[in-house]
Amino acid sequence: MKVYFDNAATTAMDDRVIESMLPFMRSHYGNPSSVHSHGREVRSAIEKSRKKVAELLNASPSEIFFTSGGTEADNTALVCGIESHGITHAITSPIEHHAVLHTLEVLAKKGVVKLSLLDVNDKGEIELSQLEELLETNPKTLVSLMHANNEIGNLNDLERIGGLTKEYGAFFHSDTVQTVGHFVHDLKNLPVDAIVAGGHKFHGPKGSGFLFVRKDKKIHPFIHGGAQERNMRGGTENVIGIIGIAKALELAYEDMAGHRTQIERIKKHFIEKLYQEIPGVEFNGLSEDLANSLYTVLNVSLPPSDSNRGMLLFNLDLEGISASGGSACSSGATVGSHVLRALNHNPERDSVRFSFSRFNTVEEVDFAVGKLKELYTVEA
Ligand SMILES: Cc1ncc(COP(=O)(O)O)c(C=O)c1O
Numbered sequence: 001m002k003v004y005f006d007n008a009a010t011t012a013m014d015d016r017v018i019e020s021m022l023p024f025m026r027s028h029y030g031n032p033s034s035v036h037s038h039g040r041e042v043r044s045a046i047e048k049s050r051k052k053v054a055e056l057l058n059a060s061p062s063e064i065f066f067t068s069g070g071t072e073a074d075n076t077a078l079v080c081g082i083e084s085h086g087i088t089h090a091i092t093s094p095i096e097h098h099a100v101l102h103t104l105e106v107l108a109k110k111g112v113v114k115l116s117l118l119d120v121n122d123k124g125e126i127e128l129s130q131l132e133e134l135l136e137t138n139p140k141t142l143v144s145l146m147h148a149n150n151e152i153g154n155l156n157d158l159e160r161i162g163g164l165t166k167e168y169g170a171f172f173h174s175d176t177v178q179t180v181g182h183f184v185h186d187l188k189n190l191p192v193d194a195i196v197a198g199g200h201k202f203h204g205p206k207g208s209g210f211l212f213v214r215k216d217k218k219i220h221p222f223i224h225g226g227a228q229e230r231n232m233r234g235g236t237e238n239v240i241g242i243i244g245i246a247k248a249l250e251l252a253y254e255d256m257a258g259h260r261t262q263i264e265r266i267k268k269h270f271i272e273k274l275y276q277e278i279p280g281v282e283f284n285g286l287s288e289d290l291a292n293s294l295y296t297v298l299n300v301s302l303p304p305s306d307s308n309r310g311m312l313l314f315n316l317d318l319e320g321i322s323a324s325g326g327s328a329c330s331s332g333a334t335v336g337s338h339v340l341r342a343l344n345h346n347p348e349r350d351s352v353r354f355s356f357s358r359f360n361t362v363e364e365v366d367f368a369v370g371k372l373k374e375l376y377t378v379e380a
Pocket of ligand 1: 178
């Protein structure tokens with residue numbers, strides 16, 4: 001049996017997404033910037049995709065910009081949000097994805113902004129009172145706090161954070177890569193200025209993404225070149241990626257509640273089975289707390305074990321189970337997670353992130369827990 005429990009790293013494409021993209025590889029190959037009919041039909045398909053994405057997120061099409069993924073969208077929002085709005089101070093947390101953390105660190109190193117990192121407790125939670133204190137004393141601030149953490153699944157309350165940033169006139173960017181396609185975002189009402197998405201996190205193609213920037217918070221382009229994306233991103237569009245991400249989002253919204261119920265059942269069963277079978281098991285961050293974590297992520301901390309130390313992901317892989325130690329770039333290694341370090345996680349314990357999609361089953365959970373039990377009883 002082969003089991004894929006690394007859906008926070010990337011998901012399998014839905015066949016219907018692939019079908020929607022095929023005509024744009026085979027016959028609709030015009031350059032969308034060309035004014036002849038071959039170009040115009042592709043331009044029209046791109047704009048239909050933009051409209052679809054905007055409708056699903058309750059935004060305006062003029063607020064959606066297609067990108068090469070979440071990383072580019074985060075970079076654009078942060079670098080250009082800061083430049084365009086004369087921002088001199090940025091607030092984030094030490095457990096953000098590197099697409100945010102490294103971008104802000106580079107800007108701080110260059111002297112563009114002063115960077116403040118919020119404290120996190122051992123469960124990865126921030127204190128809004130600390131955010132408010134920093135906002136009070138620093139005008140011209142950008143706040144970047146993710147909706148859901150990709151490693152431990154903690155959810156931030158975007159309503160409350162957005163309420164505070166509004167009160168103090170700060171620019172609020174949220175990395176929503178792990179929640180677009182899994183949660184409803186009502187952008188006319190959610191107090192955020194910029195959010196981002198990556199299509200491959202919800203059964204769309206890799207190398208596709210988008211950035212939402214609120215109309216009244218316009219920013220400069222990040223990539224200079226042609227007039228594509230209404231002068232916001234130069235370069236011939238990734239047409240198949242755009243068609244695919246819009247289709248994937250449409251499918252995600254068709255039965256989001258149903259997918260959520262199915263995946264929550266898998267996660268709940270996983271937690272129960274682990275408690276039954278692995279004495280001393282613990283969960284990192286809030287991932288065990290179904291109400292306060294991303295339903296697709298479970299971060300498991302296993303008791304110290306000589307035969308698995310540093311080898312757990314490798315041992316699971318040998319058994320046909322694909323999981324991860326954290327973000328995709330650190331897959332294959334349980335060491336080095338900046339998120340777990342920030343939570344003061346005991347390095348004697350191995351951690352593994354299991355992440356789910358609607359293509360997983362309860363039987364796969366039983367298989368994985370059975371294998372974990374074998375790995376952890378060898379020594380006993
Ligand atoms: C929270 C978060 N932000 C950003 C990214 C980067 O997205 P992409 O792979 O589309 O560039 C990821 C991907 O792992 C992520 O989980």
